[in-house]
Amino acid sequence: MKTTKKAISIVLAGLITAGSMSALSVSAVEETSPTLSFKTQNALYAHAVSGSADSDAWVAWQCEHNEYMNEINANQKYFFLPSSVSSTSVEIYNAYSNNVTVNNVTIPSGESREVSYTIDKSTSVSAGGKTYSLTFLKSSAESAIYVNNSNADGNGSELISYLSEDKSNSASATGAIVDRNGKIDNTSIKKIKGRGNSTWVKAKKPFNITYSDKVSIGGMAKSKKFSLLANYQDDSLTRNRFLYDLADAVGTPYASDSRYVDFYSDGYYWGSYQMTEKIEVGKNALINDIDDTAYLDADGNVNKDFPFLCEVDSNAVDGEDYYVKCNDGIKVTIKAPELSEGDKGYDEVKNYVREKYNAFHNAAKNTASDLSQYADVDSCAKLWLINELGKNWDSGVSSVYFVYKQDSDGNYKFFGSPVWDYDNSLGNATGSAWDLKNFGVKDYTQYSGWWCRFKDRQKRTQSSTNIINNISRNTQVNKAAVNIWFEKFVPAINYFAGKTQNYSGSNEFYSKAQYYDLLKDSAEMNYKSGWYIKTSSWISDHTSMNKADFDIKTGTYTVSNTKTSYNQNSFTDMYNYAADWMTSRAAWISNEWFSEYTPSEIKGDVDGDGTVTVMDATLVQKYIVNAATLTADQIVLADINGDGMVTVLDATCIQKLAIGAL
Known part of the structure; x- marks a missing residue:
């Protein structure tokens, strides 16, 4: 509504x-x-x-x-x-x-x-x-955001009423950012306006906020521009946070940092939100290695080659969005440089983006193509895996971003990033029955079954115009994805699940218990204030699950014989459902790929579990005192300093690696 x-x-x-x-x-x-x-x-x-x-x-x-x-x-x-x-x-x-x-x-x-x-x-x-x-x-959130203007339109309308009237409306405001320790930042708001497509027409509105100066929110890097996500259709209020933070932990470029916040305006509490780094280019922006003027040379002429940011977005609208229609009718919105008709290079930039995206799109449709000539394979694999893990309904349809820039060798390529918009993932959405039948997918809401390889598939063929579908079926990407999954995703997800206590991939990726502690009281306020925990028939049934687990050391996949029940009117249960669905899905993917996985050599990972921990240092110490044996391959991994021997110096180095001190 x-x-x-x-x-x-x-x-x-x-x-x-x-x-x-x-x-x-x-x-x-x-x-x-x-x-x-x-x-x-x-x-x-x-x-x-x-x-x-x-x-x-x-x-x-x-x-x-x-x-x-x-x-x-x-x-x-x-x-x-x-x-x-x-x-x-x-x-x-x-x-x-x-x-x-x-x-x-x-x-x-x-x-x-x-x-x-x-x-x-x-x-x-x-x-x-x-x-x-x-x-x-009282909330548990990482920060509180206050934005005030009782005369937003100059005719006596308070801020949220005025902004909610039309997404194009915007206003300035006074405000406060208050962290958990009581530190107040009263930097004013230069501009706040509505954002989103389908999310904008919901009762709980999302917004974009531009501050008059750079600010830090809950410890995030300072910036002026943020997106305030309502997560209205996500009863756990956290699916976006889980997958944004996971993307960062596995090394996906330009993953947005975010915080749980409570949002207040003109003396009114609007609910629990997610304050997120806005997808922008520029020196102090999320994408800080390209800028909006890079398409021009020193004389103001359009360069032969230049970087850009684009979004595959089926919702692009004539007159509102700067976009090009590419092969197969795919709409690609140009986010940077974002030009208006009449601006220098307006048509040249559109033609350039169309040419480059078409080449990438056509190559991706050929499963045997050398995609590395057009795109960074690892980042594309990670983009696919985030969508695959979530079984994201919008995968390849909208909010699919690519940065086109030079790689380390100076070659221009597409990088799959940043990740964005996952409220319809991790077992949340029911999907469309007609579409699912056409794709040949019967288990969409379950954590089992491949998804991206079927999304937007044409009936009775393997053909698809969906970019994530085509990336997921590329032989080169698949080869890279298996090792990325086991060596990047699995250690992070095991830490999230509480199966391991040490994780060095990111200091801003937490266990599910830690995320819950940050969110639980804010969520209670959100739902007590009046927002519905189940918002539409589009949300799937979240009442039970046979949870799954995978043991990477033994290659054993287990599914519980007993269903775990969840109360769909309880935030705690809905949070646990989202977290359990993610870890169970990860277990299913691990089981599907385990036979294809040949571990990459990771110096210090002596026990071969895919990550360096104090357990590896302990194993080396036991070897040194003849209390354990190591294979020839394990000795190579244990010899950190490369002197041909395994000594206490190597054990010390492994301990440092385990805590991120080396």
Whole structure:
């Protein structure tokens, strides 16, 4: 359903009526008389950081809402607090005209007081002549994002109402970024506007945010541009995070970093979001080794060859997107350089992108082709494996990005990256029955069965115009993919599953238990505020699964005889379903490929499990004291310093490798 400005305004009516716009600057203000940067109503407001002079990081108490943004049970109020707030007390501002008492603390009108509270415990509050039940909930997210503008259109419309009216609407705003430790960054927002295609028409809106200066969110690298993902159709709120972080861990170029955040605007809590590095080119952007002007030479003429960023996107629209129609009717949007009609090189760039993509597309359709002449094989293999692991419904259809640039030898090639948009993956979507029948796929929602090799396949043939399908069937890519899977993906997924405790692939890829701890309380607030946990019939059944496991040391694949049950109305169960589906799918893929896998030599991996750990160092130490034997091949892997002997120096080096210190 599409949430209109009018519908949003129902729940926000109080937040944008009473009171006048407060001054944006806060100086020499008493701690008990704060100034808020947006219009207030007859309500209580909680501060993200008690006693600070900040005027932006405030949120009003509010009721549960439905998908049309109508209030439910107006007598039950909630404070949806960010992770920066103390777990025992919070600063509350009283915007009523009379005194209000909360948990035995009287707050005079127009003033604030520190109030003790207990998480998820209700208390009775009388305010404005009515009595309410008030419950405090506190987030676990890595950061909180506040964006405020009570006059976004110049006619009195608050920010989210105005932006939600039309995706083309944009506005500036004041704001605050508050981390878990209470550090506040009040960098203003230069521009915020809607984003997405199918996700934009959903009730919970996604946005693109451009700050006026570079900022860091939850420890991410500083940048100005971010995408605020709603993850509305993902009941686990984390499928995108899982696969973005995994892509980074296995070395996919330009994988977007992201954080779980709580989103607030003009005193209203909008839910749990994912703040993600925006796919952009430029010195301080995600893709920082090319820029928007690289297509021109020093004299302003279009270069013979130049780098670009493109997206395979079936949703590209005439008049809105800068795109070319390539062979087989494939639409390729040019993201950089992004030119407008009349700009220097507008047609030349389109012709160049069409020529290069067509050559790549045609080569990919030939399974025996030397794809390395057109593309970086390893990055294309990783792009396929991320889509294959997720059984991504949108695989090869939209949000499929390629960077065209020079490789280390100076040859221009397509690099499969960045990865993007995986809410319809990891067992989430049902798919289309007609399409699945045409592809010849009967087990789409299950973690077993190949997917990308069938996606968009023409009936009764192997032919497909889908780029990921064709990449997945290329002989050269398949040969590379097997070792990439076992030596990059499997160690990461084993760490995610909790099967191993040490992982050196990335310090920003976590175990499923760690991700859950970061997200669980934010998710509780998200769903308690009113967002539905199952949003449409497009979401598949998530109520049971026979989980699978694969032991790489023995090559043993096991499927549990007992079904694990999941409550589809429980966030915890839906989170576990997504995580279990991913690890079970990984087990299935490992079993399918194990017979084809010949391990690459990894110095230090003496026990041959595909990763270097302290167990390898221990095995070498035992060998040194004659408490264990090693094969000739193992001795080669153990001889780190290459002196022809295995000594304590090698064991020490392996220990350093295991912790990433070498």
